[in-house]
Amino acid sequence: xxxxxxxxxxxxxxxxxxxxxxxxxxxxxxxxxxxxxxxxxxxxxxxxxxxxxxxxxxxxxxxxxxxxxxxxxxxxxxxxxxxxxxxxxxxxxxxxxxxxxxxxxxxxxxxxxxxxxxxxxxxxxxxxxxxxxxxxxxxxxxxxxxxxxxxxxxxxxxxxxxxxxxxxxxxxxxxxxxxxxxxxxxxxxxxxxxxxxxxxxxxxxxxxxxxxxxxxxxxxxxxxxxxxxxxxxxxxxxxxxxxxxxxxxxxxxxxxxxxxxxxxxxxxxxxxxxxxxxxxxxxxxxxxxxxxxxxxxxxxxxxxxxxxxxxxxxxxxxxxxxxxxxxxxxxxxxxxxxxxxxxxxxxxxxxxxxxxxxxxxxxxxxxxxxxxxxxxxxxxxxxxxxxxxxxxxxxxxxxxxxxxxxxxxxxxxxxxxxxxxxxxxxxxxxxxxxxxxxxxxxxxxxxxxxxxxxxxxxxxxxxxxxxxxxxxxxxxxxxxxxxxxxxxxxxxxxxx
Amino acid sequence: xxxxxxxxxxxxxxxxxxxxxxxxxxxxxxxxxxxxxxxxxxxxxxxxxxxxxxxxxxxxxxxxxxxxxxxxxxxxxxxxxxxxxxxxxxxxxxxxxxxxxxxxxxxxxxxxxxxxxxxxxxxxxxxxxxxxxxxxxxxxxxxxxxxxxxxxxxxxxxxxxxxxxxxxxxxxxxxxxxxxxxxxxxxxxxxxxxxxxxxxxxxxxxxxxxxxxxxxxxxxxxxxxxxxxxxxxxxxxxxxxxxxxxxxxxxxxxxxxxxxxxxxxxxxxxxxxxxxxxxxxxxxxxxxxxxxxxxxxxxxxxxxxxxxxxxxxxxxxxxxxxxxxxxxxxxxxxxxxxxxxxxxxxxxxxxxxxxxxxxxxxxxxxxxxxxxxxxxxxxxxxxxxxxxxxxxxxxxxxxxxxxxxxxxxxxxxxxxxxxxxxxxxxxxxxxxxxxxxxxxxxxxxxxxxxxxxxxxxxxxxxxxxxxxxxxxxxxxxxxxxxxxxxxxxxxxxxxx
Numbered sequence: 001x002x003x004x005x006x007x008x009x010x011x012x013x014x015x016x017x018x019x020x021x022x023x024x025x026x027x028x029x030x031x032x033x034x035x036x037x038x039x040x041x042x043x044x045x046x047x048x049x050x051x052x053x054x055x056x057x058x059x060x061x062x063x064x065x066x067x068x069x070x071x072x073x074x075x076x077x078x079x080x081x082x083x084x085x086x087x088x089x090x091x092x093x094x095x096x097x098x099x100x101x102x103x104x105x106x107x108x109x110x111x112x113x114x115x116x117x118x119x120x121x122x123x124x125x126x127x128x129x130x131x132x133x134x135x136x137x138x139x140x141x142x143x144x145x146x147x148x149x150x151x152x153x154x155x156x157x158x159x160x161x162x163x164x165x166x167x168x169x170x171x172x173x174x175x176x177x178x179x180x181x182x183x184x185x186x187x188x189x190x191x192x193x194x195x196x197x198x199x200x201x202x203x204x205x206x207x208x209x210x211x212x213x214x215x216x217x218x219x220x221x222x223x224x225x226x227x228x229x230x231x232x233x234x235x236x237x238x239x240x241x242x243x244x245x246x247x248x249x250x251x252x253x254x255x256x257x258x259x260x261x262x263x264x265x266x267x268x269x270x271x272x273x274x275x276x277x278x279x280x281x282x283x284x285x286x287x288x289x290x291x292x293x294x295x296x297x298x299x300x301x302x303x304x305x306x307x308x309x310x311x312x313x314x315x316x317x318x319x320x321x322x323x324x325x326x327x328x329x330x331x332x333x334x335x336x337x338x339x340x341x342x343x344x345x346x347x348x349x350x351x352x353x354x355x356x357x358x359x360x361x362x363x364x365x366x367x368x369x370x371x372x373x374x375x376x377x378x379x380x381x382x383x384x385x386x387x388x389x390x391x392x393x394x395x396x397x398x399x400x401x402x403x404x405x406x407x408x409x410x411x412x413x414x415x416x417x418x419x420x421x422x423x424x425x426x427x428x429x430x431x432x433x434x435x436x437x438x439x440x441x442x443x444x445x446x447x448x449x450x451x452x453x454x455x456x457x458x459x460x461x462x463x464x465x466x467x468x469x470x471x472x473x474x475x476x477x478x479x480x481x482x483x484x485x486x487x488x489x490x491x492x493x494x495x496x
Numbered sequence: 497x498x499x500x501x502x503x504x505x506x507x508x509x510x511x512x513x514x515x516x517x518x519x520x521x522x523x524x525x526x527x528x529x530x531x532x533x534x535x536x537x538x539x540x541x542x543x544x545x546x547x548x549x550x551x552x553x554x555x556x557x558x559x560x561x562x563x564x565x566x567x568x569x570x571x572x573x574x575x576x577x578x579x580x581x582x583x584x585x586x587x588x589x590x591x592x593x594x595x596x597x598x599x600x601x602x603x604x605x606x607x608x609x610x611x612x613x614x615x616x617x618x619x620x621x622x623x624x625x626x627x628x629x630x631x632x633x634x635x636x637x638x639x640x641x642x643x644x645x646x647x648x649x650x651x652x653x654x655x656x657x658x659x660x661x662x663x664x665x666x667x668x669x670x671x672x673x674x675x676x677x678x679x680x681x682x683x684x685x686x687x688x689x690x691x692x693x694x695x696x697x698x699x700x701x702x703x704x705x706x707x708x709x710x711x712x713x714x715x716x717x718x719x720x721x722x723x724x725x726x727x728x729x730x731x732x733x734x735x736x737x738x739x740x741x742x743x744x745x746x747x748x749x750x751x752x753x754x755x756x757x758x759x760x761x762x763x764x765x766x767x768x769x770x771x772x773x774x775x776x777x778x779x780x781x782x783x784x785x786x787x788x789x790x791x792x793x794x795x796x797x798x799x800x801x802x803x804x805x806x807x808x809x810x811x812x813x814x815x816x817x818x819x820x821x822x823x824x825x826x827x828x829x830x831x832x833x834x835x836x837x838x839x840x841x842x843x844x845x846x847x848x849x850x851x852x853x854x855x856x857x858x859x860x861x862x863x864x865x866x867x868x869x870x871x872x873x874x875x876x877x878x879x880x881x882x883x884x885x886x887x888x889x890x891x892x893x894x895x896x897x898x899x900x901x902x903x904x905x906x907x908x909x910x911x912x913x914x915x916x917x918x919x920x921x922x923x924x925x926x927x928x929x930x931x932x933x934x935x936x937x938x939x940x941x942x943x944x945x946x947x948x949x950x951x952x953x954x955x956x957x958x959x960x961x962x963x964x965x966x967x968x969x970x971x972x973x974x975x976x977x978x979x980x981x982x983x984x985x986x987x988x989x990x991x992x
Contacts, residue, residue, distance in 0.1 A: 006962065009881045012874035013595040013808050013866065013959050020528060020596055027600055028520045031607045032513065047616055049844050052623045059627065064871030067597065074601070074865055078608050081620030086609055092836070094855075095611045099509040100516055101563065104523055105570070106606035110599040110810040110862075111527045112574050115581055115591045120543055124577030127548045131555065153649045156854035164700055178704025179675045196832040197854045203828075204660055204852060206702025208674025252834045308855075312509050314606035316857045332699075336692040337944040338748045338953070340588070348545050356700060358652035358693045359590075359804070361812045366606075369570055370509065375560030378508035385505045448833040457834070463509055466502065 019067050026068070030075060031103065034086070038097075042440030043087045045080060052081045088465040089442040091458035091473060093252070094280055094306075098314040101373050102366035106314050109362045116360040118340050119348035129364035130349060132371075133321065136305065139285045141298025142323045150328060150355040151363035152318035155279035156197035157356055158304035161320040161331075163188070163201045163244065164356075165302060166273035168331040169324065170243040175331065179206050187235050188244035189213045191223035191258055192451060193251040195277055217450055220407060221256040223247070225266065232270055244273045249294050250281025253447050253457070255408030257281060260296030268299070276300040279318070281410055283310035287380045290387070293409055302327075310383055312463055313366040320355075328354045382463050387411045390460045392467050396474045405449060411460035414449055417481055426454035428484060435480035442473045515563050522564070526571060527599065530582070534593075538936030539583045541576060548577045584961040585938040587889075587954035587969060589748070590776055590802075594810040597869050598862035602810050605858045612856040614836050615844035625860035626845060628867075629817065632801065635781045637794025638819045646824060646851040647859035648814035651775035652693035653852055654800035657816040657827075659684070659697045659740065660852075661798060662769035664827040665820065666739040671827065675702050683731050684740035685709045687719035687754055688947060689747040691773055713946055716903060717752040719743070721762065728766055740769045745790050746777025749943050749953070751904030753777060756792030764795070772796040775814070777906055779806035783876045786883070789905060798823075806879055808959055809862040816851075824850045878959045883907045886956045888963050892970045893954075901945060907956035910945055913977055922950035924980060931976035938969045 015023075055077060065073065085095035114122040116129070129151055137147025152158045167174045171182055179186070186207060190198045192214040202212045213231050218224045232242050245267045247258040260276060267274035276282075276297050282305035284290040285297070297303065302322040308315045322328065333353050341350075352358045371379065390411025394404055403418040416429065426446070433446045433456060444458045458473060511519070551573060561569065581591035610618040612625070625647055633643025648654045663670045667678055675682070682703060686694045688710040698708045709727050714720045728738050741763045743754040756772060763770035772778075772793050778801035780786040781793070793799065798818040804811045818824065829849050837846075848854045867875065886907025890900055899914040912925065922942070929942045929952055940954045954969060 005877065005881060008874075009878050009959055012870040012878055013597075014531065014593070015596045015869075017528065017532065020531070021524075023596070023600055024524045024527075027603055028517075028524065031520075031603070032516060034607060035510065035516070036513065045619060047619065049615075049619070049623070052619045055620075056623055056627055059868070061631070061867050061872045064874060065868045067869050070597065070865055070868040071600065073868070074604070074861070077620040077624065078604065078610070081618075081623070082608060082610055083617045084608075085611055085617065093611065093613075093617075093834070095609060095617070097510075098606060098609045100511045100519070101509075101566065103603065103606040104519055104567065107523055107527070107599065107603040108570070108574065110594060110602035111530060112578060112580075113582055113591060113594045113810050114574075114578055115589065115811065117589075119545075121579045121581065121589075121591070122577075123541060123543065123545065123548045124551075124573040127545070127552055127577070128573065131552055135557070153653075153853055153857075154855050156852070157649075160700075160852070167702075174702075174704070175699050176705050178681070178699075178707060179702040180678075180681050181704065182676075185674070185676050195854075196830045200828060200830050200852070200854070203671050203674075204656075204701065206663075206670075206675040208670070208677065209672050209830075211674055252832075314609050315611065316855060332696060334692045334696050334705075336748075337947060338589070338941065340941050356652070356656070356696070357649055358691075358696070359650050359811060361649075365570070369566055371557050372555070372561045372566040372569070373511075373563050374508040376557045378504075378560060381501065382505050382508055385501060445834065445836050451833060463505055 094309040096312040099370040101369040102313040105366035105369040117352040125362045149321035154318040158318045158320040160201040162275040166244040190246040249278035254406035255410030255412035264299040279306040414455035432480040590805040592808040595866040597865040598809040601862035601865040613848040645817035650812045650814040654814045654816040656697040658771040662740040686742040719754045745774035750902035751906030751908035760795040775802040910951035928976040
């Protein structure tokens, strides 16, 4: 073989040691500067697709770039065309600042490139994940000897897994015969404020989105259990097969926790699988005085929890947990001659038979390394503080004449202008949001509560967000309101 | 708020700058040493679950570790309890050595933590991925103006996406009404040597594994098109609804490519969706003189391709590509009030409406940065060389009295001992594999071709694998064979 070609091949992907050292020096500097100087950056980028695309025009893979230039090019795109969700004044969806150990863990995972499909490829990685599954299951109140679970690409995959395990539990032939072999249509129940990944999962399971009964909410935005009971009875009377109730512990809109105890009771009475989507809110089980907020979750048959939310590990890390030790194996059991196995009587878990994925990244390491350094107590303090900053935001909003519409301990506030809370003026609120976001100084979103009431939404998503940041957000909101009051935007839109 | 608590909270997750600098110094050293000294490591670890678990017993999250200690603890587990798939003498499943730019990209993704669910959160990231989707679609022969696609967690998710898009295409009500609203059971076709993630996808879509017709293979291990045609006719006669043919371009067992042109013709004639799973083999479209191996793939309705295989980016990176520009939007369209949107007439893609995932990592950056440095030509050379090393392995095996059972250009060899190729003696081959792997000097797997014929399997998965490594593997195989011939292991197992 030609030595020159071999060298070129190595260089194309591996580079040489001098280049690697230079690149890593720059990368470590960039990460350090991003960490220390993040609060000086504009949060929201210029949102013009044409400009982003124009910046990518020079990319031509027929003409390779020098590694250092490729790095700078990428950094330029990332710095200019990215909503800096890591910023402490980003009050948006759940995109936390990543823990330092989490970033390091992801780097190690990339370099070692472990394969988690079968145990024998990555025994250390699989056992670390299984340890975390057991410990988190226990924190949620499961019997340690029974808990099983798997890391997922996020809450959507975990919720999808929940639907599949619930189907397999209710209909043992589901795996081989599918939905059409059943005597009637299975249906499931979730609050109308639940996460729409449940709808997507229903569609992806072949149930169809109409199989999802979106149950009306009560005045506190929680699933209305009376409506739920009536709907179940009605569906049964119509010959449908209820099989699953999904409770939400922390709605995306408003951080509302469904009445988990009552939902669990109904599920038990009706012999339905009870899943709790606590992708966001689940973290409070680590805080002793807040644990009661999720009371009843320990009776859930399965749980979704995303460490990449309140536990601040880099995206993505979801967890599906269950107290049924054999259900994942039943749901995903496949055999393949080419997959390496163990000649051992020891019980080990091959992940490709245990989850929706096949080859899989070592998702759990960033949680393991962050938790090893923070400890349970460190995490409890992080969560406690974030929620207390949320309480401060509530008081500051109310002090400035904003009306908070939701009641949540999870640090999310949905609010409107108190003097104009009558007209549901979404364009007025949108104009305020636009002002705040385009200032580059803070970032909030807008939503509709109960699918109808428009509200501004600000959420404490970052462990580095401090009272100063909250004050800056409220000042920015006040300024935007004054601006639109003065210029009569509200009046312009009263026809709405 | 208590300053002391704030500081503790920051420290628990962010650490201080001195600690971060020390940790990164160590991480960069470790990665450099792992890269340069990998060939000195034992490849396969001691496979004793009890030992791995014993090493994790000291983990106690009630007692946090110092960051440096947590790092060393993790490194120790990773070094000792990991099959070092990055090793050039790892001839196993498709777990490549990761490109240097790929590892750097993953580090940046972790630090910036971009959120790809909606365009406005990460315009740069989304546009980089869309650019790659268009360019790779074009490489596979799609019309650039029509190609669409999405990055996935791997080939399993891409195949799952293929089933869902095929169902949505065939049955427009599938999304809302599900499978039970159809007039009869949909069925699909894949070779019996195809990847079993198709079975898992069928189960996860609610079709059931029995909806998958595993079509017999011909002598060359390719899907038998006559059997396929007969089976389709038979299924139709029985009132079932064929909707999808999955061709495989590079079977996991033996690197075999199905007759894509003929499969495409049958699909067109029968009006079925034609998907090609080229998770592994797809990379040859980047090599002009090998492009013909995948002739016909340009007529596929959709394609699975895993950049984390032959393109050597860190796990995981899958691609689903399609020439139907609206099918992903139809398949995954969901609306959610809490998701931020664009007030713009510009066409942008919100990924949460475009794939199985919701919140998603920036999967494409590692491919973008690696490709930027290697260029199309660099990748072509990498692939060409790996396949030529595979040819060298074939000649070396044959020269040493091994009989190669498969015919593949993709650098995978399935082989038996030529003097004992009669008895299908899997325990004899397993003993040889065990010797090779337990030596720590090389790593191969064992499989069954056509679900019956046992064979040792060695695959060139690493761009750093050189003829020397191949010679070492063959020497190790020869030694193991001699050993078992001498000690009569073969005789012991003739009862099989």
